[in-house]
Amino acid sequence: MTRLIIKNGMVLTLDEAGTYHETASVIIDDDRITAIVPEGQPVEEGSADEVIDATDKIVMPGLIDLHYHTAIGKGFNDHMPLWEYLDECWYPLIRALDPEAAYWAALASYTESVKSGATTVNDMYRQLDALAQAAEDIGIRAVLSNDVALKEHDLDSLQDNYDAYQRNHGKANGRVEVRVGIEWLPLASPDLLREARAMANDLKCGVHVHLNESKTEVDFCLEKFGRRPTELAYDTGLLGPDTIAAHCVWLSDREIEMMAETGTHISHNPNSNAKLGNGIARVPEMLAAGINVGLGHDAVECNNSADMFEVMKYASLLQRASRVDASLMQAKDVLRMATNNGARALGHQTGQLSVGRKADIILVETNSAIFTPLLRDTAVHMTSHLVFASNGSVVDTSIIDGKVVMRGRELTLVDEKKIVREANAAFRRIKDKMVVKRSKA
Numbered sequence: 001m002t003r004l005i006i007k008n009g010m011v012l013t014l015d016e017a018g019t020y021h022e023t024a025s026v027i028i029d030d031d032r033i034t035a036i037v038p039e040g041q042p043v044e045e046g047s048a049d050e051v052i053d054a055t056d057k058i059v060m061p062g063l064i065d066l067h068y069h070t071a072i073g074k075g076f077n078d079h080m081p082l083w084e085y086l087d088e089c090w091y092p093l094i095r096a097l098d099p100e101a102a103y104w105a106a107l108a109s110y111t112e113s114v115k116s117g118a119t120t121v122n123d124m125y126r127q128l129d130a131l132a133q134a135a136e137d138i139g140i141r142a143v144l145s146n147d148v149a150l151k152e153h154d155l156d157s158l159q160d161n162y163d164a165y166q167r168n169h170g171k172a173n174g175r176v177e178v179r180v181g182i183e184w185l186p187l188a189s190p191d192l193l194r195e196a197r198a199m200a201n202d203l204k205c206g207v208h209v210h211l212n213e214s215k216t217e218v219d220f221c222l223e224k225f226g227r228r229p230t231e232l233a234y235d236t237g238l239l240g241p242d243t244i245a246a247h248c249v250w251l252s253d254r255e256i257e258m259m260a261e262t263g264t265h266i267s268h269n270p271n272s273n274a275k276l277g278n279g280i281a282r283v284p285e286m287l288a289a290g291i292n293v294g295l296g297h298d299a300v301e302c303n304n305s306a307d308m309f310e311v312m313k314y315a316s317l318l319q320r321a322s323r324v325d326a327s328l329m330q331a332k333d334v335l336r337m338a339t340n341n342g343a344r345a346l347g348h349q350t351g352q353l354s355v356g357r358k359a360d361i362i363l364v365e366t367n368s369a370i371f372t373p374l375l376r377d378t379a380v381h382m383t384s385h386l387v388f389a390s391n392g393s394v395v396d397t398s399i400i401d402g403k404v405v406m407r408g409r410e411l412t413l414v415d416e417k418k419i420v421r422e423a424n425a426a427f428r429r430i431k432d433k434m435v436v437k438r439s440k441a
Helices: 082-095 099-115 128-138 158-168 190-203 215-225 229-235 253-262 270-275 283-288 308-323 331-346 380-389 416-431
Strands: 003-012 020-029 032-038 050-053 057-061 063-069 118-125 141-146 176-182 207-211 243-247 265-268 293-295 361-365 395-400 403-407
Touching: 003 361, 003 380, 057 331, 057 380, 063 099, 063 243, 063 265, 063 293, 063 308, 063 331, 099 118, 099 128, 099 395, 099 403, 099 416, 118 128, 118 331, 118 395, 128 141, 128 158, 128 176, 141 158, 141 207, 158 176, 158 190, 176 190, 190 207, 190 229, 207 229, 215 229, 229 253, 253 283, 265 283, 265 331, 270 308, 283 293, 283 308, 293 308, 293 331, 308 331, 308 380, 331 380
Parallel strands: 003 050, 003 057, 063 118, 118 141, 141 176, 176 207, 207 243, 243 265, 265 293
Antiparallel strands: 003 020, 020 032, 057 361, 361 395, 395 403
């Protein structure tokens, strides 16, 4: 058994009671939190394999990126609306993808995530063997799913997803999981959705799907299927407590009811929705209906940043600005969306610092202008700074599954300079292989 002790930190547990310790130690044995010891109580430092001094640092749960795509073409053709962007850039890139390019793209994406405080990613992409290896190598917790679509769209099939599950689910001491992924309903059929649900039930692995991201998607589904996207997902049984639906910007009142009735989880991705001109999701109505809503960055092609601190900020600001209501999406609630709610959606024992939970923890440096002034006696002031003032650069240390994967902003398990070099080379190579094949007339 290995023991890690984090001492002298401001421990923001984000547990159900909202416990905060101005100074405390967190004790980790192997991959679990085994004690949180307030200041003044004895801690046997001699029993530890490593002791981290967290003076002036917030010790808090790692952030959970609930909707994610490994990215190879960041900043490439980023001026287009969603459907045009998919046809002209995204699909040609991922159709040209090979395992080596996918590996380096995943490592580059996961590097950005780890360095900005995300300890879990829910990644829908292709070449899952390569993604699983990248996640294992860098130390991140990754839930992977394929881009499943009908055969004529030349993406992934349910058989591809099944094979990826058999080869990769449970790798890296359980840090790597595989779900069934559905790209989106314009590239699907009712039969494909029913088959996806049946496979998820058989594997007991859950579903990851895009729903109601854009108005054009809704209009297309009404024309093709006679139903809105979430209505079709409901009718075919795709929704449920093991399903994560991404975006959900254009939900009707009835579709919100369907999400709540089925216990489906939603990933809200405000930065991506804003950049692509898709609108602002009705998050207050979702929360009022009792839906569990987490946060995701989507893809850096759709956002230009995997920084979940920025996602938290925009999740609040866009609602307040568009509704002219400063009471919406308060910092304490948004922070829980990025931690507690993401863990709940994925069924993970993460998202809070509690005894028995997985040790996915980040240390945030407060000895900077970003956190000045800072009142340390309660969590209220620091919570505001975390959501409205911070960015990923404040994260000093990342611990995932009890292992230090970043220390002093340096990755411990991989060579960041090599990753950047190889990911750039992979993009240039894949870009030259792109072939545009339009999915919409």
